Amino acid sequence: MAEPFGGSRAGEALRAYRLIAGMWIRSSMTYRASFVVTVFGNLLVTGLDFVAILLMFSQVDSLGGWSLPEVAFLYGLSATAFGLADLTFGSMDVLGRRMRDGSFDILLVRPAPVLAQVAADHFALRRLGRITQGVLVLGWGLLTVDVDWTTAKVLLLPVMLVSGGVIFCALFVAGAAFQFLAQDAAEVQNAFTYGGTTLLQYPPTVFGKDFVRGVTFMLPLAFVNWVPAAYVLERPYPLDLPRWTSFASPLVAVACCALAGLAWRAGLRSYRSTGS
Amino acid sequence: MEDEEAMEAMEAMEGAEDTEAFIELDGVEKVFDVRKKTGFLKRERRRVRAVDSISFSVARGEMVGYIGPNGAGKSTTIKMLTGILTPSGGRLRVAGIDPSRERTRLAHRIGVVFGQRTTLWWDLPLLDSYKLMRRMYRIPDTRYRHNLDRLVELLDLSALLDVPVRQLSLGQRMRGDIAAALLHDPEVLYLDEPTIGLDVISKAKVRDFLRELNTERGTTVLLTTHDLQDIEQLCSRVMVIDHGRLMYDGPLAGLHEVGESERTLVVDLERELPPIEAAPARVVRVEGPRQWLAFPAAESAAVLVARIAAEYPLVDLSVREPDIEAVIAKMYAEQAEKADRAEQAGKAIS
Numbered sequence: 001m002a003e004p005f006g007g008s009r010a011g012e013a014l015r016a017y018r019l020i021a022g023m024w025i026r027s028s029m030t031y032r033a034s035f036v037v038t039v040f041g042n043l044l045v046t047g048l049d050f051v052a053i054l055l056m057f058s059q060v061d062s063l064g065g066w067s068l069p070e071v072a073f074l075y076g077l078s079a080t081a082f083g084l085a086d087l088t089f090g091s092m093d094v095l096g097r098r099m100r101d102g103s104f105d106i107l108l109v110r111p112a113p114v115l116a117q118v119a120a121d122h123f124a125l126r127r128l129g130r131i132t133q134g135v136l137v138l139g140w141g142l143l144t145v146d147v148d149w150t151t152a153k154v155l156l157l158p159v160m161l162v163s164g165g166v167i168f169c170a171l172f173v174a175g176a177a178f179q180f181l182a183q184d185a186a187e188v189q190n191a192f193t194y195g196g197t198t199l200l201q202y203p204p205t206v207f208g209k210d211f212v213r214g215v216t217f218m219l220p221l222a223f224v225n226w227v228p229a230a231y232v233l234e235r236p237y238p239l240d241l242p243r244w245t246s247f248a249s250p251l252v253a254v255a256c257c258a259l260a261g262l263a264w265r266a267g268l269r270s271y272r273s274t275g276s
Numbered sequence: 277m278e279d280e281e282a283m284e285a286m287e288a289m290e291g292a293e294d295t296e297a298f299i300e301l302d303g304v305e306k307v308f309d310v311r312k313k314t315g316f317l318k319r320e321r322r323r324v325r326a327v328d329s330i331s332f333s334v335a336r337g338e339m340v341g342y343i344g345p346n347g348a349g350k351s352t353t354i355k356m357l358t359g360i361l362t363p364s365g366g367r368l369r370v371a372g373i374d375p376s377r378e379r380t381r382l383a384h385r386i387g388v389v390f391g392q393r394t395t396l397w398w399d400l401p402l403l404d405s406y407k408l409m410r411r412m413y414r415i416p417d418t419r420y421r422h423n424l425d426r427l428v429e430l431l432d433l434s435a436l437l438d439v440p441v442r443q444l445s446l447g448q449r450m451r452g453d454i455a456a457a458l459l460h461d462p463e464v465l466y467l468d469e470p471t472i473g474l475d476v477i478s479k480a481k482v483r484d485f486l487r488e489l490n491t492e493r494g495t496t497v498l499l500t501t502h503d504l505q506d507i508e509q510l511c512s513r514v515m516v517i518d519h520g521r522l523m524y525d526g527p528l529a530g531l532h533e534v535g536e537s538e539r540t541l542v543v544d545l546e547r548e549l550p551p552i553e554a555a556p557a558r559v560v561r562v563e564g565p566r567q568w569l570a571f572p573a574a575e576s577a578a579v580l581v582a583r584i585a586a587e588y589p590l591v592d593l594s595v596r597e598p599d600i601e602a603v604i605a606k607m608y609a610e611q612a613e614k615a616d617r618a619e620q621a622g623k624a625i626s
Contacts, residue, residue: 019412025596030399030440102392105393109383110412113380269620272362
C-alpha cells in the first residue's frame with residue numbers, strides 16, 4: 001500500500017476519524033432520550049465494578065495487603081485509561097460483522113485510511129460514562145490515599161493515564177487485526193480488553209505469580225497501573241522489577257502500538273488477498 | 277458560470293489524453309484458498325480460481341455489462357478493479373493506477389455502488405451523507421453544489437434530502453446511493469447489481485439516469501447484473517464470465533449469433549388449426565388459436581410472415597427477440613459439451 005506516510009497520513013487519519021465520529025454522534029442524537037439513558041446506564045453499569053470492591057471491603061480491611069484508597073487508586077487509573085481507549089477505539093469489535101455482511105468493502109473504496117474509519121465506526125459518546133466513573137473513583141482515591149506527594153509522583157499521573165489508554169488502544173487494534181483471521185472473534189478481543197481492565201482493578205498481590213508474569217511480559221497490562229502505581233504508593237514492585245520500570249510505561253505503549261500496527265497491516269493485507 | 281466552463285474544458289482535455297484503454301486487464305488472476313470444515317477441528321484446504329486469466333480493456337466513455345451466473349467471478353473482478361482485493365497474478369490498471377497499491381488515490385477517481393449495501397448513514401437525513409462525501413472527497417464548494425443540484429434533479433431526490441435514510445424505500449435508497457457515488461465526478465462508475473430488488477418504475481429511473489450520465493458526462497460505466505434488461509437497454513458491449521473465464525466479449529447482437537439464438541413468432545389464427553408448417557420455423561407451442569414458432573435469429577421475419585399470411589387465416593402476430601438468458605444458458609451448455617468431448621477424447625488417447 002503506497003499511501004502517503006508520515007505527518008500527512010496521520011493528519012488524514014485524524015481528519016477521517018473526526019468526520020466519521022461526527023456522523024455517528026449525530027446519528028445517536030436522533031434518539032436523544034435513548035442517548036441520555038444510555039449515558040447514565042453506562043455510568044451505572046461500569047460503576048458496579050467498584051461497588052463490588054466496596055462490598056468486599058465491608059468484610060475485610062485489606063485486599064492482598066492493599067487498603068481501600070490504594071485499590072481505589074488502581075481502579076481509577078485502570079478504568080479511566082481503559083475508558084479513554086474504549087471511547088476512541090472501542091467499536092473495533094464490529095469489524096468482524098462488517099466483514100461478514102460485506103459492508104467493510106464500502107470503507108475500502110473511500111479515500112481515507114481504513115484504520116481510522118474502523119476506529120471511528122459506531123463512535124459512541126455514551127462511553128463517556130465509563131470515563132466519568134473512573135475519574136470519580138480516581139479522584140476519591142487520590143484524596144484519601146496516604147502518599148507523600150513529590151513532583152515526580154504528580155507528573156507520573158497523566159503519563160500513566162495516557163500510556164495506559166494507548167496500551168489499551170493497541171490492544172483494541174490488535175484484537176481487530178485478529179478478526180481478519182477469525183471474523184467471529186470479537187468476544188476473544190473483549191476478553192482481553194474488558195477482562196484486562198477488570199483484573200487491573202485489583203492489586204497484583206491477589207494473583208498468582210505466573211499470572212502476573214504473563215500480564216507483565218506477554219500482555220504488558222501491568223504497565224497501565226500496577227508497575228507505575230508501585231512507585232507512587234511506595235509499594236514493593238510486582239515480580240521485583242527494577243525501579244526504573246515505573247517510568248517505562250510510555251515506551252511500552254509505543255512498542256504496543258508498533259506491534260498492533262504491524263498486526264493490523266498484516267490482517268488487512270490478508271483480507272485484501274483472500275477476500276471473503 | 278465561467279468556472280464551470282473552465283472545468284468542462286479541463287475535463288475534455290483530460291479525456292483526450294488517453295482515449296483508449298481506461299481500464300486494462302492483462303491475464304488477471306485471483307486464487308482463493310478456501311478452508312472447509314471437515315470435522316471439529318479438521319479443515320480441508322482447497323484452491324479456487326475465482327478469476328482465471330482474464331484480459332480485456334475498456335475505453336473511456338464505454339458502457340459495459342458484465343454478466344454471468346452466481347459465483348462466476350463478477351464481484352471478484354469488481355473488487356480487484358476498485359482496489360479492495362489484490363490480484364494473485366496478471367496486470368491491472370485503472371486510469372493508469374494499480375488499484376491495490378494506490379487504493380486511496382484511485383478512490384478519488386472512481387465511484388462504486390454495491391446494490392445490496394449502502395454507503396449512506398442510516399439514521400441521518402440523506403443530505404447529511406452527501407455533506408460527508410463533500411468533506412471526505414474534498415469536493416470544492418461550487419462543484420459540489422452544481423453536482424448535487426444536477427443529481428437531485430436527474431434522480432428525483434429533492435423530496436428525499438431531509439428524510440432519514442432508514443425511511444427510504446429500496447428504490448429511493450438506490451438512487452440516493454448512486455448520487456453519493458457521483459458527487460466527486462468519478463471518471464468511472466462501477467455498479468454491482470444496481471437494479472436488484474427494485475420495482476419496474478425504479479428500474480426505469482435508474483436506467484434512464486445511467487444512460488444520461490454516460491452520454492452527457494462521458495462517464496465510463498461498468499455494471500454487473502442479473503437483470504438482462506439492464507444490459508439490453510444500456511450496454512453496447514457485453515462481457516460474459518463463467519468459472520472465472522471470459523466467455524464472450526462484444527456487442528450484444530453478437531451474443532445471439534454465438535449462442536445460435538432463435539426469435540419467436542407468435543401468431544393468432546382465426547380458429548384452432550394443426551401446427552403451421554413453414555420451415556425453417558418450427559412450432560414450439562400451441563394454445564387454442566395461438567401458435568408459437570421458433571426461427572433462427574438471422575432469418576428475416578418478414579418473409580416468414582408473408583408466407584404464413586398467404587397460407588393461413590392470420591388475425592394478429594408479434595415477433596419476440598431472443599432472451600439473452602437463454603442464449604447464455606445455451607453458451608454454457610455448449611462449453612460444457614465441448615469440455616466433455618475433450619475429456620473423452622483425452623481418455624480415448626490414453
